[in-house]
Amino acid sequence: MTITQLNYVLALDKSKNFTKAAKACKISQPSLSTQIQKLEEELGVEIFDRTKKPIKSTEIGKILINQFKVIIDESSNVSELIIKSKEKINKNIKFGISYTLEATLLPLFYESLVSKFNNSNIKLTINSKDKLLKKLNNNEIDFIITTTPRLKKELKVIPFYYEPLMIVIPKKLQNFDLKIIEPNKINTNEILVPKKNNDLKKSIIKLFNTKKFNTKIKTDNLETLLNLSLNGAGMSVLPYLFFESLRDEKKSLVFNFSNPLPSREISIVFKKNSLKEDSILNIFQLIKKSLKHIRTFSDVKIIED
Structure with missing residues:
Protein backbone atom coordinates (compact mmCIF):
# COMPACT_ATOMS: atom_id res chain seq x y z
CA MET A 1 0.00 0.00 0.00
CA THR A 2 1.35 3.41 -0.99
CA ILE A 3 0.19 7.01 -0.56
CA THR A 4 0.09 7.23 -4.36
CA GLN A 5 -2.37 4.33 -4.56
CA LEU A 6 -4.56 5.96 -1.92
CA ASN A 7 -4.59 9.21 -3.90
CA TYR A 8 -5.70 7.26 -6.98
CA VAL A 9 -8.59 5.78 -4.98
CA LEU A 10 -9.67 9.23 -3.77
CA ALA A 11 -9.50 10.61 -7.31
CA LEU A 12 -11.70 7.80 -8.63
CA ASP A 13 -14.14 8.21 -5.74
CA LYS A 14 -14.43 11.90 -6.58
CA SER A 15 -14.83 11.61 -10.36
CA LYS A 16 -16.64 8.23 -10.50
CA ASN A 17 -14.85 7.67 -13.81
CA PHE A 18 -11.51 5.99 -14.57
CA THR A 19 -10.63 8.27 -17.48
CA LYS A 20 -11.33 11.48 -15.53
CA ALA A 21 -9.49 10.15 -12.46
CA ALA A 22 -6.45 9.23 -14.56
CA LYS A 23 -6.44 12.70 -16.15
CA ALA A 24 -6.62 14.35 -12.71
CA CYS A 25 -3.68 12.20 -11.53
CA LYS A 26 -1.74 12.84 -14.75
CA ILE A 27 -1.24 9.15 -15.55
CA SER A 28 -2.71 6.75 -18.10
CA GLN A 29 -6.07 5.14 -17.43
CA PRO A 30 -4.66 1.57 -17.51
CA SER A 31 -1.96 2.51 -14.98
CA LEU A 32 -4.49 3.98 -12.56
CA SER A 33 -6.79 0.99 -12.97
CA THR A 34 -3.90 -1.44 -12.38
CA GLN A 35 -2.72 0.32 -9.22
CA ILE A 36 -6.20 0.40 -7.69
CA GLN A 37 -6.68 -3.26 -8.52
CA LYS A 38 -3.34 -4.12 -6.88
CA LEU A 39 -4.45 -2.30 -3.73
CA GLU A 40 -7.74 -4.16 -3.67
CA GLU A 41 -5.90 -7.48 -4.06
CA GLU A 42 -3.52 -6.55 -1.25
CA LEU A 43 -6.41 -5.65 1.07
CA GLY A 44 -8.55 -8.59 -0.06
CA VAL A 45 -11.62 -6.44 -0.70
CA GLU A 46 -13.31 -4.56 -3.55
CA ILE A 47 -13.25 -0.82 -2.96
CA PHE A 48 -15.36 -0.02 -6.03
CA ASP A 49 -18.33 -1.70 -7.68
CA ARG A 50 -17.31 -1.58 -11.33
CA THR A 51 -20.69 -2.89 -12.54
CA LYS A 52 -22.34 0.40 -11.62
CA LYS A 53 -22.41 3.37 -13.99
CA PRO A 54 -21.10 5.75 -12.76
CA ILE A 55 -18.72 3.74 -10.58
CA LYS A 56 -19.66 3.57 -6.91
CA SER A 57 -17.72 2.60 -3.82
CA THR A 58 -18.74 -0.57 -2.00
CA GLU A 59 -19.86 -0.48 1.64
CA ILE A 60 -16.39 -1.55 2.83
CA GLY A 61 -14.96 0.81 0.21
CA LYS A 62 -16.72 3.80 1.82
CA ILE A 63 -15.20 2.95 5.20
CA LEU A 64 -11.72 2.51 3.68
CA ILE A 65 -11.95 5.75 1.67
CA ASN A 66 -12.72 7.74 4.82
CA GLN A 67 -9.69 6.14 6.47
CA PHE A 68 -7.54 6.82 3.42
CA LYS A 69 -8.38 10.53 3.71
CA VAL A 70 -7.12 10.52 7.30
CA ILE A 71 -3.93 8.70 6.30
CA ILE A 72 -3.18 11.18 3.49
CA ASP A 73 -3.83 14.16 5.78
CA GLU A 74 -1.49 12.68 8.38
CA SER A 75 1.19 12.00 5.76
CA SER A 76 1.02 15.67 4.76
CA ASN A 77 1.43 16.64 8.40
CA VAL A 78 4.47 14.37 8.67
CA SER A 79 6.02 16.00 5.58
CA GLU A 80 5.44 19.47 7.04
CA LEU A 81 6.89 18.31 10.36
CA ILE A 82 10.03 17.03 8.60
CA ILE A 83 10.46 20.35 6.76
CA LYS A 84 10.04 22.36 9.97
CA SER A 85 12.40 20.03 11.85
CA LYS A 86 15.06 20.43 9.16
CA GLU A 87 14.67 24.20 9.30
CA LYS A 88 15.13 24.09 13.07
CA ILE A 89 18.12 21.75 12.80
CA ASN A 90 19.81 23.96 10.19
CA GLU A 154 30.50 6.30 8.08
CA LEU A 155 32.12 9.49 6.76
CA LYS A 156 31.71 11.46 3.56
CA VAL A 157 34.96 13.16 2.55
CA ILE A 158 35.09 15.79 -0.22
CA PRO A 159 38.58 17.12 -1.10
CA PHE A 160 38.68 20.69 -2.42
CA TYR A 161 42.27 21.97 -2.34
CA TYR A 162 45.80 20.68 -2.77
CA GLU A 163 48.12 22.79 -0.62
CA PRO A 164 51.85 22.42 -1.33
CA LEU A 165 54.36 22.50 1.50
CA MET A 166 57.20 24.99 1.02
CA ILE A 167 60.53 25.49 2.75
CA VAL A 168 62.03 28.62 4.30
CA ILE A 169 65.80 28.74 3.83
CA PRO A 170 67.77 31.62 5.39
CA LYS A 171 70.68 32.96 3.31
CA LYS A 172 73.35 31.44 5.53
CA LEU A 173 71.93 27.95 4.88
CA GLN A 174 71.56 28.35 1.11
CA ASN A 175 74.55 26.13 0.39
CA PHE A 176 72.89 23.90 -2.24
CA ASP A 177 71.06 24.19 -5.56
CA LEU A 178 67.83 26.07 -4.83
CA LYS A 179 66.38 25.24 -8.26
CA ILE A 180 66.07 21.55 -7.38
CA ILE A 181 65.11 21.07 -3.73
CA GLU A 182 64.67 17.42 -2.84
CA PRO A 183 63.54 16.54 0.71
CA ASN A 184 66.15 13.78 0.99
CA LYS A 185 68.93 16.30 0.28
CA ILE A 186 68.00 18.54 3.23
CA ASN A 187 69.83 18.39 6.55
CA THR A 188 66.79 17.93 8.79
CA ASN A 189 68.77 18.87 11.90
CA GLU A 190 68.48 22.43 10.60
CA ILE A 191 64.68 22.33 10.35
CA LEU A 192 62.54 23.95 13.05
CA VAL A 193 59.24 22.12 13.61
CA PRO A 194 56.17 22.63 15.82
CA LYS A 195 56.48 21.31 19.35
CA LYS A 196 53.20 19.39 19.33
CA ASN A 197 52.61 16.45 17.06
CA ASN A 198 49.93 18.32 15.11
CA ASP A 199 48.71 17.78 11.54
CA LEU A 200 51.50 19.88 10.02
CA LYS A 201 54.25 18.20 12.03
CA LYS A 202 52.96 14.77 10.98
CA SER A 203 53.13 15.91 7.35
CA ILE A 204 56.68 17.18 7.83
CA ILE A 205 57.73 13.86 9.36
CA LYS A 206 56.23 12.02 6.35
CA LEU A 207 57.84 14.45 3.91
CA PHE A 208 61.36 13.95 5.24
CA ASN A 209 60.81 10.38 6.45
CA THR A 210 62.49 11.16 9.79
CA LYS A 211 61.81 12.53 13.26
CA LYS A 212 65.26 14.10 13.61
CA PHE A 213 64.78 17.86 13.59
CA ASN A 214 66.00 20.96 15.41
CA THR A 215 63.97 20.76 18.62
CA LYS A 216 65.84 23.39 20.62
CA ILE A 217 63.07 25.91 20.05
CA LYS A 218 59.77 24.66 21.44
CA THR A 219 56.77 26.48 19.99
CA ASP A 220 53.67 25.66 17.95
CA ASN A 221 53.32 29.14 16.51
CA LEU A 222 54.00 28.90 12.79
CA GLU A 223 54.69 32.61 12.46
CA THR A 224 57.31 32.39 15.22
CA LEU A 225 59.03 29.50 13.45
CA LEU A 226 58.93 31.45 10.18
CA ASN A 227 60.45 34.60 11.71
CA LEU A 228 63.17 32.56 13.43
CA SER A 229 64.01 31.00 10.07
CA LEU A 230 64.06 34.36 8.29
CA ASN A 231 66.55 35.55 10.90
CA GLY A 232 68.84 32.58 10.38
CA ALA A 233 67.89 30.25 13.26
CA GLY A 234 67.18 27.37 10.89
CA MET A 235 64.94 26.23 8.07
CA SER A 236 61.20 25.69 8.46
CA VAL A 237 58.34 24.22 6.48
CA LEU A 238 55.14 26.15 5.86
CA PRO A 239 51.94 25.49 3.89
CA TYR A 240 51.24 27.44 0.71
CA LEU A 241 48.23 29.34 2.11
CA PHE A 242 50.48 30.67 4.87
CA PHE A 243 53.03 31.71 2.21
CA GLU A 244 50.26 33.59 0.38
CA SER A 245 49.70 35.81 3.44
CA LEU A 246 53.36 36.90 3.66
CA ARG A 247 54.75 40.23 2.56
CA ASP A 248 56.87 40.17 -0.58
CA GLU A 249 60.14 40.78 1.25
CA LYS A 250 59.61 37.60 3.28
CA LYS A 251 58.58 35.50 0.28
CA SER A 252 62.05 35.78 -1.25
CA LEU A 253 63.41 33.23 1.24
CA VAL A 254 60.61 30.69 0.70
CA PHE A 255 61.08 27.99 -1.93
CA ASN A 256 59.11 25.21 -3.58
CA PHE A 257 60.23 21.61 -3.45
CA SER A 258 60.78 19.87 -6.77
CA ASN A 259 57.79 18.54 -8.72
CA PRO A 260 55.59 16.76 -7.98
CA LEU A 261 54.99 19.25 -5.20
CA PRO A 262 54.57 17.54 -1.79
CA SER A 263 51.12 18.68 -0.73
CA ARG A 264 48.36 18.38 1.83
CA GLU A 265 44.88 17.48 0.60
CA ILE A 266 42.27 19.62 2.37
CA SER A 267 38.73 18.27 2.64
CA ILE A 268 35.34 18.89 4.15
Whole structure:
Protein backbone atom coordinates (compact mmCIF):
# COMPACT_ATOMS: atom_id res chain seq x y z
CA MET A 1 0.00 0.00 0.00
CA THR A 2 1.35 3.41 -0.99
CA ILE A 3 0.19 7.01 -0.56
CA THR A 4 0.09 7.23 -4.36
CA GLN A 5 -2.37 4.33 -4.56
CA LEU A 6 -4.56 5.96 -1.92
CA ASN A 7 -4.59 9.21 -3.90
CA TYR A 8 -5.70 7.26 -6.98
CA VAL A 9 -8.59 5.78 -4.98
CA LEU A 10 -9.67 9.23 -3.77
CA ALA A 11 -9.50 10.61 -7.31
CA LEU A 12 -11.70 7.80 -8.63
CA ASP A 13 -14.14 8.21 -5.74
CA LYS A 14 -14.43 11.90 -6.58
CA SER A 15 -14.83 11.61 -10.36
CA LYS A 16 -16.64 8.23 -10.50
CA ASN A 17 -14.85 7.67 -13.81
CA PHE A 18 -11.51 5.99 -14.57
CA THR A 19 -10.63 8.27 -17.48
CA LYS A 20 -11.33 11.48 -15.53
CA ALA A 21 -9.49 10.15 -12.46
CA ALA A 22 -6.45 9.23 -14.56
CA LYS A 23 -6.44 12.70 -16.15
CA ALA A 24 -6.62 14.35 -12.71
CA CYS A 25 -3.68 12.20 -11.53
CA LYS A 26 -1.74 12.84 -14.75
CA ILE A 27 -1.24 9.15 -15.55
CA SER A 28 -2.71 6.75 -18.10
CA GLN A 29 -6.07 5.14 -17.43
CA PRO A 30 -4.66 1.57 -17.51
CA SER A 31 -1.96 2.51 -14.98
CA LEU A 32 -4.49 3.98 -12.56
CA SER A 33 -6.79 0.99 -12.97
CA THR A 34 -3.90 -1.44 -12.38
CA GLN A 35 -2.72 0.32 -9.22
CA ILE A 36 -6.20 0.40 -7.69
CA GLN A 37 -6.68 -3.26 -8.52
CA LYS A 38 -3.34 -4.12 -6.88
CA LEU A 39 -4.45 -2.30 -3.73
CA GLU A 40 -7.74 -4.16 -3.67
CA GLU A 41 -5.90 -7.48 -4.06
CA GLU A 42 -3.52 -6.55 -1.25
CA LEU A 43 -6.41 -5.65 1.07
CA GLY A 44 -8.55 -8.59 -0.06
CA VAL A 45 -11.62 -6.44 -0.70
CA GLU A 46 -13.31 -4.56 -3.55
CA ILE A 47 -13.25 -0.82 -2.96
CA PHE A 48 -15.36 -0.02 -6.03
CA ASP A 49 -18.33 -1.70 -7.68
CA ARG A 50 -17.31 -1.58 -11.33
CA THR A 51 -20.69 -2.89 -12.54
CA LYS A 52 -22.34 0.40 -11.62
CA LYS A 53 -22.41 3.37 -13.99
CA PRO A 54 -21.10 5.75 -12.76
CA ILE A 55 -18.72 3.74 -10.58
CA LYS A 56 -19.66 3.57 -6.91
CA SER A 57 -17.72 2.60 -3.82
CA THR A 58 -18.74 -0.57 -2.00
CA GLU A 59 -19.86 -0.48 1.64
CA ILE A 60 -16.39 -1.55 2.83
CA GLY A 61 -14.96 0.81 0.21
CA LYS A 62 -16.72 3.80 1.82
CA ILE A 63 -15.20 2.95 5.20
CA LEU A 64 -11.72 2.51 3.68
CA ILE A 65 -11.95 5.75 1.67
CA ASN A 66 -12.72 7.74 4.82
CA GLN A 67 -9.69 6.14 6.47
CA PHE A 68 -7.54 6.82 3.42
CA LYS A 69 -8.38 10.53 3.71
CA VAL A 70 -7.12 10.52 7.30
CA ILE A 71 -3.93 8.70 6.30
CA ILE A 72 -3.18 11.18 3.49
CA ASP A 73 -3.83 14.16 5.78
CA GLU A 74 -1.49 12.68 8.38
CA SER A 75 1.19 12.00 5.76
CA SER A 76 1.02 15.67 4.76
CA ASN A 77 1.43 16.64 8.40
CA VAL A 78 4.47 14.37 8.67
CA SER A 79 6.02 16.00 5.58
CA GLU A 80 5.44 19.47 7.04
CA LEU A 81 6.89 18.31 10.36
CA ILE A 82 10.03 17.03 8.60
CA ILE A 83 10.46 20.35 6.76
CA LYS A 84 10.04 22.36 9.97
CA SER A 85 12.40 20.03 11.85
CA LYS A 86 15.06 20.43 9.16
CA GLU A 87 14.67 24.20 9.30
CA LYS A 88 15.13 24.09 13.07
CA ILE A 89 18.12 21.75 12.80
CA ASN A 90 19.81 23.96 10.19
CA LYS A 91 19.50 27.02 12.43
CA ASN A 92 22.39 25.59 14.45
CA ILE A 93 25.58 24.98 12.48
CA LYS A 94 28.52 23.55 14.39
CA PHE A 95 31.77 22.95 12.56
CA GLY A 96 35.43 22.46 13.29
CA ILE A 97 38.65 23.42 11.58
CA SER A 98 42.12 22.09 12.33
CA TYR A 99 44.71 24.28 14.03
CA THR A 100 46.94 24.44 10.99
CA LEU A 101 44.16 25.92 8.79
CA GLU A 102 42.85 28.41 11.34
CA ALA A 103 45.05 31.37 10.36
CA THR A 104 45.05 30.78 6.60
CA LEU A 105 41.89 29.11 5.26
CA LEU A 106 39.33 30.22 7.85
CA PRO A 107 39.64 34.00 7.15
CA LEU A 108 39.00 33.37 3.45
CA PHE A 109 35.42 32.18 3.92
CA TYR A 110 34.24 32.85 7.48
CA GLU A 111 32.65 36.29 6.87
CA SER A 112 30.85 34.98 3.78
CA LEU A 113 29.59 32.04 5.82
CA VAL A 114 28.22 34.26 8.58
CA SER A 115 26.61 36.55 5.99
CA LYS A 116 24.95 33.75 4.02
CA PHE A 117 23.69 31.95 7.14
CA ASN A 118 22.82 35.09 9.08
CA ASN A 119 19.75 33.44 10.60
CA SER A 120 21.76 30.52 11.92
CA ASN A 121 23.67 30.11 15.14
CA ILE A 122 27.20 29.27 13.96
CA LYS A 123 29.57 27.66 16.44
CA LEU A 124 33.23 27.12 15.54
CA THR A 125 35.64 24.66 17.15
CA ILE A 126 39.39 24.79 16.50
CA ASN A 127 41.36 21.69 17.39
CA SER A 128 43.62 18.94 16.07
CA LYS A 129 42.30 16.69 13.32
CA ASP A 130 42.12 13.66 15.60
CA LYS A 131 40.09 15.51 18.23
CA LEU A 132 37.79 17.01 15.61
CA LEU A 133 37.13 13.58 14.12
CA LYS A 134 36.24 12.33 17.58
CA LYS A 135 33.79 15.21 18.08
CA LEU A 136 32.27 14.51 14.66
CA ASN A 137 31.86 10.83 15.57
CA ASN A 138 30.15 11.84 18.84
CA ASN A 139 27.78 14.21 16.96
CA GLU A 140 29.19 17.22 18.80
CA ILE A 141 29.85 18.98 15.49
CA ASP A 142 28.26 18.72 12.03
CA PHE A 143 31.32 18.82 9.79
CA ILE A 144 35.02 19.53 9.87
CA ILE A 145 37.59 21.11 7.55
CA THR A 146 40.95 19.43 7.77
CA THR A 147 43.56 17.47 5.87
CA THR A 148 41.96 14.39 4.38
CA PRO A 149 41.57 11.64 7.00
CA ARG A 150 41.84 7.95 6.31
CA LEU A 151 38.66 6.64 4.77
CA LYS A 152 35.93 5.53 7.16
CA LYS A 153 32.67 3.94 6.04
CA GLU A 154 30.50 6.30 8.08
CA LEU A 155 32.12 9.49 6.76
CA LYS A 156 31.71 11.46 3.56
CA VAL A 157 34.96 13.16 2.55
CA ILE A 158 35.09 15.79 -0.22
CA PRO A 159 38.58 17.12 -1.10
CA PHE A 160 38.68 20.69 -2.42
CA TYR A 161 42.27 21.97 -2.34
CA TYR A 162 45.80 20.68 -2.77
CA GLU A 163 48.12 22.79 -0.62
CA PRO A 164 51.85 22.42 -1.33
CA LEU A 165 54.36 22.50 1.50
CA MET A 166 57.20 24.99 1.02
CA ILE A 167 60.53 25.49 2.75
CA VAL A 168 62.03 28.62 4.30
CA ILE A 169 65.80 28.74 3.83
CA PRO A 170 67.77 31.62 5.39
CA LYS A 171 70.68 32.96 3.31
CA LYS A 172 73.35 31.44 5.53
CA LEU A 173 71.93 27.95 4.88
CA GLN A 174 71.56 28.35 1.11
CA ASN A 175 74.55 26.13 0.39
CA PHE A 176 72.89 23.90 -2.24
CA ASP A 177 71.06 24.19 -5.56
CA LEU A 178 67.83 26.07 -4.83
CA LYS A 179 66.38 25.24 -8.26
CA ILE A 180 66.07 21.55 -7.38
CA ILE A 181 65.11 21.07 -3.73
CA GLU A 182 64.67 17.42 -2.84
CA PRO A 183 63.54 16.54 0.71
CA ASN A 184 66.15 13.78 0.99
CA LYS A 185 68.93 16.30 0.28
CA ILE A 186 68.00 18.54 3.23
CA ASN A 187 69.83 18.39 6.55
CA THR A 188 66.79 17.93 8.79
CA ASN A 189 68.77 18.87 11.90
CA GLU A 190 68.48 22.43 10.60
CA ILE A 191 64.68 22.33 10.35
CA LEU A 192 62.54 23.95 13.05
CA VAL A 193 59.24 22.12 13.61
CA PRO A 194 56.17 22.63 15.82
CA LYS A 195 56.48 21.31 19.35
CA LYS A 196 53.20 19.39 19.33
CA ASN A 197 52.61 16.45 17.06
CA ASN A 198 49.93 18.32 15.11
CA ASP A 199 48.71 17.78 11.54
CA LEU A 200 51.50 19.88 10.02
CA LYS A 201 54.25 18.20 12.03
CA LYS A 202 52.96 14.77 10.98
CA SER A 203 53.13 15.91 7.35
CA ILE A 204 56.68 17.18 7.83
CA ILE A 205 57.73 13.86 9.36
CA LYS A 206 56.23 12.02 6.35
CA LEU A 207 57.84 14.45 3.91
CA PHE A 208 61.36 13.95 5.24
CA ASN A 209 60.81 10.38 6.45
CA THR A 210 62.49 11.16 9.79
CA LYS A 211 61.81 12.53 13.26
CA LYS A 212 65.26 14.10 13.61
CA PHE A 213 64.78 17.86 13.59
CA ASN A 214 66.00 20.96 15.41
CA THR A 215 63.97 20.76 18.62
CA LYS A 216 65.84 23.39 20.62
CA ILE A 217 63.07 25.91 20.05
CA LYS A 218 59.77 24.66 21.44
CA THR A 219 56.77 26.48 19.99
CA ASP A 220 53.67 25.66 17.95
CA ASN A 221 53.32 29.14 16.51
CA LEU A 222 54.00 28.90 12.79
CA GLU A 223 54.69 32.61 12.46
CA THR A 224 57.31 32.39 15.22
CA LEU A 225 59.03 29.50 13.45
CA LEU A 226 58.93 31.45 10.18
CA ASN A 227 60.45 34.60 11.71
CA LEU A 228 63.17 32.56 13.43
CA SER A 229 64.01 31.00 10.07
CA LEU A 230 64.06 34.36 8.29
CA ASN A 231 66.55 35.55 10.90
CA GLY A 232 68.84 32.58 10.38
CA ALA A 233 67.89 30.25 13.26
CA GLY A 234 67.18 27.37 10.89
CA MET A 235 64.94 26.23 8.07
CA SER A 236 61.20 25.69 8.46
CA VAL A 237 58.34 24.22 6.48
CA LEU A 238 55.14 26.15 5.86
CA PRO A 239 51.94 25.49 3.89
CA TYR A 240 51.24 27.44 0.71
CA LEU A 241 48.23 29.34 2.11
CA PHE A 242 50.48 30.67 4.87
CA PHE A 243 53.03 31.71 2.21
CA GLU A 244 50.26 33.59 0.38
CA SER A 245 49.70 35.81 3.44
CA LEU A 246 53.36 36.90 3.66
CA ARG A 247 54.75 40.23 2.56
CA ASP A 248 56.87 40.17 -0.58
CA GLU A 249 60.14 40.78 1.25
CA LYS A 250 59.61 37.60 3.28
CA LYS A 251 58.58 35.50 0.28
CA SER A 252 62.05 35.78 -1.25
CA LEU A 253 63.41 33.23 1.24
CA VAL A 254 60.61 30.69 0.70
CA PHE A 255 61.08 27.99 -1.93
CA ASN A 256 59.11 25.21 -3.58
CA PHE A 257 60.23 21.61 -3.45
CA SER A 258 60.78 19.87 -6.77
CA ASN A 259 57.79 18.54 -8.72
CA PRO A 260 55.59 16.76 -7.98
CA LEU A 261 54.99 19.25 -5.20
CA PRO A 262 54.57 17.54 -1.79
CA SER A 263 51.12 18.68 -0.73
CA ARG A 264 48.36 18.38 1.83
CA GLU A 265 44.88 17.48 0.60
CA ILE A 266 42.27 19.62 2.37
CA SER A 267 38.73 18.27 2.64
CA ILE A 268 35.34 18.89 4.15
CA VAL A 269 34.24 15.88 6.20
CA PHE A 270 30.80 14.98 7.55
CA LYS A 271 28.71 11.95 8.42
CA LYS A 272 26.86 10.13 5.67
CA ASN A 273 23.07 10.69 5.73
CA SER A 274 23.52 13.83 7.86
CA LEU A 275 20.27 15.81 8.22
CA LYS A 276 22.33 18.91 7.48
CA GLU A 277 23.91 17.59 4.29
CA ASP A 278 22.23 20.22 2.08
CA SER A 279 23.54 23.05 4.26
CA ILE A 280 26.99 21.46 4.46
CA LEU A 281 27.17 21.15 0.66
CA ASN A 282 26.15 24.81 0.34
CA ILE A 283 28.98 25.74 2.70
CA PHE A 284 31.34 23.55 0.66
CA GLN A 285 30.47 25.53 -2.48
CA LEU A 286 30.96 28.77 -0.57
CA ILE A 287 34.45 27.67 0.53
CA LYS A 288 35.40 26.66 -3.02
CA LYS A 289 34.25 30.05 -4.28
CA SER A 290 36.36 31.81 -1.64
CA LEU A 291 39.45 30.05 -3.03
CA LYS A 292 38.92 31.17 -6.63
CA HIS A 293 41.59 33.87 -6.40
CA ILE A 294 44.10 31.46 -4.82
CA ARG A 295 46.54 29.65 -7.07
CA THR A 296 45.74 25.98 -7.64
CA PHE A 297 48.14 23.09 -8.23
CA SER A 298 47.83 19.84 -10.16
CA ASP A 299 51.34 18.34 -10.26
CA VAL A 300 51.29 17.25 -6.64
CA LYS A 301 52.14 14.31 -4.43
CA ILE A 302 49.76 13.94 -1.50
CA ILE A 303 51.35 13.55 1.91
CA GLU A 304 49.11 11.73 4.36
CA ASP A 305 49.59 12.87 7.95
